[in-house]
Amino acid sequence: MYMDDAYLREWTAKVLESVGEKVVLDRTAFYPRGGGQPSDTGKINEDGEEYNVLEVKKENGRIVHILDRTGPSRGEEVRCTLDWDRRYTLMRMHTAAHLLSALINKRTGAMITGNQLGTEKSRIDFSLEEYSPELLASIVKEANELISKGAEVKVYYLPREEALRIPGIVKLADKLPPNVSRLRIVEIEGIDTQADGGTHVKNIREIGNIVVLKTENKGKNNRRLYFGLEKA
Ligand SMILES: [Zn+2]
Numbered sequence: 001m002y003m004d005d006a007y008l009r010e011w012t013a014k015v016l017e018s019v020g021e022k023v024v025l026d027r028t029a030f031y032p033r034g035g036g037q038p039s040d041t042g043k044i045n046e047d048g049e050e051y052n053v054l055e056v057k058k059e060n061g062r063i064v065h066i067l068d069r070t071g072p073s074r075g076e077e078v079r080c081t082l083d084w085d086r087r088y089t090l091m092r093m094h095t096a097a098h099l100l101s102a103l104i105n106k107r108t109g110a111m112i113t114g115n116q117l118g119t120e121k122s123r124i125d126f127s128l129e130e131y132s133p134e135l136l137a138s139i140v141k142e143a144n145e146l147i148s149k150g151a152e153v154k155v156y157y158l159p160r161e162e163a164l165r166i167p168g169i170v171k172l173a174d175k176l177p178p179n180v181s182r183l184r185i186v187e188i189e190g191i192d193t194q195a196d197g198g199t200h201v202k203n204i205r206e207i208g209n210i211v212v213l214k215t216e217n218k219g220k221n222n223r224r225l226y227f228g229l230e231k232a
Contacts (some may be wrong), residue, residue, distance in 0.1 A: 001029040002040075003184060004155070006091055006199040009082040015074050023071040028147055029082065030056040032063050036115040037094055037198045042063075046072040053080075086119055087199065093117045094151060095188070095200040096207045097124055099146065100190035100225065103139045105168060107118040113221055122214050122226050127221040136225055140212050150205040152189045157182045166193050189216050 001008050013025040023044070030053060033039035040057040044067065052068040064072075071078040072078055094117055101112045105128055114125035163169055163183040186196040188204060201207065216224040 001027060002031045002199050003197070006027070006201070007022070009084045009087070010080065012077060012079050012118075013054045013075045013197055015072050015078060017062075018071045021070055023067065024062050024064055024078070024222050025078070028056075028063050028065070028080065028195060030063065030065060030080070031087070031090075032056045032058045034058060035196070035198050036097075037090055037117050038119075040082055040087050040090075041114065042080065044072070045081070045114075046076050046080040069101075078180070088201075089119045089229070090117055090201045092164045092207045093119070093122045093203045094198045095204060096143070096196055096210050096229060097122055098188060098192055098226065099128075099143050099204060099207070100124055100139065100185065100210070100227070101117055102188070102194075103142055103169075106223075107139060108135070110223075114147075121226050124225045124227075125218075128176050128223045131217045131223050133215045136215050140210050140227070143210050145206050146191065147207050150203050152203055153200050154173055154186050154187045154189065155200070156187075158185050160184075163195060 009028045011027060011029060013027045016026050017024040030042065031037060031040045044051045044053055051063050053070055055066040055105055057064055065224060080207055097115055097117060101124060105108050108128055110126040110128040112124060112126050112221045116123045160181050160183055163185060183195045184197060185193060187193045207229060211228050211230060213228050214226040218224060
């Protein structure tokens with residue numbers, strides 16, 4: 001459910017499978033680790049019992065929740081709650097990464113070669129002929145100006161063929177799932193359009209202020225930018 005409503009943080013679900021501390025639910029908004037975004041954490045409650053969700057991952061196309069102990073039985077109704085502070089920070093970080101990637105790509109033509117989001121700091125790697133910390137600083141400045149103006153972030157689906165005609169739709173080279181006919185699109189209005197499976201804020205204003213923590217030069221295909229966020 002995180003795909004269609006990133007702000008959903010509490011819901012009820014039914015346990016479809018339960019093996020040891022692993023459970024699969026009929027509905028979930030827990031984000032499974034992937035695409036550089038770490039998994040959500042939170043709680044599952046059932047009949048007075050509380051379980052901590054330590055990690056969430058995709059296994060054979062199913063979303064598996066890993067609990068701190070043996071989970072509730074199959075068929076049980078449970079109440080799920082996200083650790084919202086963590087998730088919301090990751091949404092802000094993820095949207096900031098899109099904005100920065102778009103500006104890096106626009107200003108230098110660089111491709112993004114990797115990224116890792118975190119709650120304290122996030123990292124973007126990109127390929128670039130000429131490495132310039134000053135250029136990165138000016139890109140972050142531009143990003144912060146756009147954030148203060150605000151822009152809507154829209155999520156929708158497009159047929160694969162149509163989506164692939166959008167310039168720059170895949171900045172993370174070879175990260176597109178090969179066998180899907182409809183692609184989920186995340187668009188920062190007027191700034192960037194990306195095929196993406198992650199969670200984002202509704203308006204870039206929610207990102208707050210981006211701060212450069214560190215830049216690193218690990219070779220032509222591996223310029224790195226570490227950034228953090230100050231509260232909006
Ligand atoms: Zn993304």
